[in-house]
Amino acid sequence: MFSKITINIRKMMKSIVGKLPILLSILLWVACKNSPGYYDGVYIVGTEGKDVTAALTVDDVPSAIGINVASSSLATENLTIDMKVNPELVETFNKEHHKNYELLPASAYKLDNTQLKIEQGKHITTTGMRLSIVNRDDMKMGITYVLPVSIEKVEGGKLPVIEASRTIYVVVNQVIVTKAADLDQPWRYYYADFSHESKFNTKAMKTVTFEARVRFRKMNASSSKWCYSVMGLEENLCLRTAGGPKDGWKLQLGDPNHMDSRDVLPNDKWVHLACVYNGETGKKYLYINGELQAETTDSRPTISLASAYGQHDLFFIGQSANDDRCMEGWVSEARVWATARTAAELKNNVCWVDPLSEGLVAYWRFNEAHQSGSYYIVTDLTGNGYDAYYYGWYDGGVPSFVDAVRCPE
Numbered sequence: 001m002f003s004k005i006t007i008n009i010r011k012m013m014k015s016i017v018g019k020l021p022i023l024l025s026i027l028l029w030v031a032c033k034n035s036p037g038y039y040d041g042v043y044i045v046g047t048e049g050k051d052v053t054a055a056l057t058v059d060d061v062p063s064a065i066g067i068n069v070a071s072s073s074l075a076t077e078n079l080t081i082d083m084k085v086n087p088e089l090v091e092t093f094n095k096e097h098h099k100n101y102e103l104l105p106a107s108a109y110k111l112d113n114t115q116l117k118i119e120q121g122k123h124i125t126t127t128g129m130r131l132s133i134v135n136r137d138d139m140k141m142g143i144t145y146v147l148p149v150s151i152e153k154v155e156g157g158k159l160p161v162i163e164a165s166r167t168i169y170v171v172v173n174q175v176i177v178t179k180a181a182d183l184d185q186p187w188r189y190y191y192a193d194f195s196h197e198s199k200f201n202t203k204a205m206k207t208v209t210f211e212a213r214v215r216f217r218k219m220n221a222s223s224s225k226w227c228y229s230v231m232g233l234e235e236n237l238c239l240r241t242a243g244g245p246k247d248g249w250k251l252q253l254g255d256p257n258h259m260d261s262r263d264v265l266p267n268d269k270w271v272h273l274a275c276v277y278n279g280e281t282g283k284k285y286l287y288i289n290g291e292l293q294a295e296t297t298d299s300r301p302t303i304s305l306a307s308a309y310g311q312h313d314l315f316f317i318g319q320s321a322n323d324d325r326c327m328e329g330w331v332s333e334a335r336v337w338a339t340a341r342t343a344a345e346l347k348n349n350v351c352w353v354d355p356l357s358e359g360l361v362a363y364w365r366f367n368e369a370h371q372s373g374s375y376y377i378v379t380d381l382t383g384n385g386y387d388a389y390y391y392g393w394y395d396g397g398v399p400s401f402v403d404a405v406r407c408p409e
Helices: 002-034 087-097 343-348
Strands: 042-044 053-058 063-067 069-071 079-085 109-112 115-118 129-133 145-155 167-174 176-183 188-192 207-216 229-233 237-244 248-253 259-264 271-278 283-288 291-297 315-317 329-337 360-364 370-372 375-378 388-392 401-407
Touching: 042 145, 053 063, 053 129, 063 167, 069 079, 069 115, 087 145, 087 167, 129 145, 176 188, 188 360, 207 229, 207 237, 229 329, 237 271, 248 283, 259 283, 271 343, 291 343, 315 329, 329 401
Parallel strands: 053 167
Antiparallel strands: 042 069, 063 129, 079 115, 079 145, 109 129, 145 167, 176 329, 176 401, 188 315, 188 388, 207 271, 207 329, 229 237, 229 315, 237 248, 248 259, 259 291, 271 283, 283 291, 329 360, 370 375, 375 388
């Protein structure tokens, strides 16, 4: 008796759980319909929520994306919807979303089917508008573009345009295929000497940002290391990890006042890491993929890029201290700034920056190295002369590079 009742209850519960997504969707729809600001109208598909963007990643041409229009209720007669590009909305979008996207050049794209139809008795366009990227000649490397596409007018019927969903912002990302420094084995790293001053006072920096795109390769269950170094100066300002196989490794700022990231770092996956020091506000920050992970105070009015443990030292990429804290992974797009970069600036410039950007102290892409005497050197692209020198214990001092590195991945 009891077993039959138990089985029936289980069946009922399983049935209810299986229908939960449908029930929740209905409840949300009813809630929206009954909200004070709701009204029936025409809108661009994909803009119903807070996100009003669509992403188009381009690694070759042509690349295309479709844009459809829908009505919140069935059309009582045939509707004709005219679409248009709205370049003047780019500035407002950037301000509201903390971006620095550029308007997609007119020579780069082609629009097809800009007049859409919703047939009577239907609620969505029969054929969407097509946005195609057809030419990359005028698209600058490393720049993210945006193209605002709006409903211009609707003819037929009495449905208005829902203003919050009138425009969709197509964000166009370009894939850069490059190389990365292969520091996969112990005792492979690069170093730079910031002791000579350029236009920057490198021994007394009021604001500093370190950033790099890295892929750890040995942070796994077989590892016995607690620290994998990324870049910087130990016990001054150093991006490194701290942890172990049991709980994973977090990003850590190695300086007199350590702090750890909120999230655990991935192994064998590209990730963008950054730390920011601001002596003017007495704050410092840790970022993973442009997301703030931790912040704390720092009473130092300045820091030196040529000092560790209170004495002159080199700036390392892929190593720190004198023990085996090597990164054992791949590194690309490493930069040092004399500014406190914002989260938006970090997130929007992962794959490339202009080498002559204001405040950029050193920039190593790590896509090649040239030989000078017995040294292999990665050029500092800023022209400030802070070249990175390779050190390899087991490979005869000859650096290796990983091919076909895509950014974004």
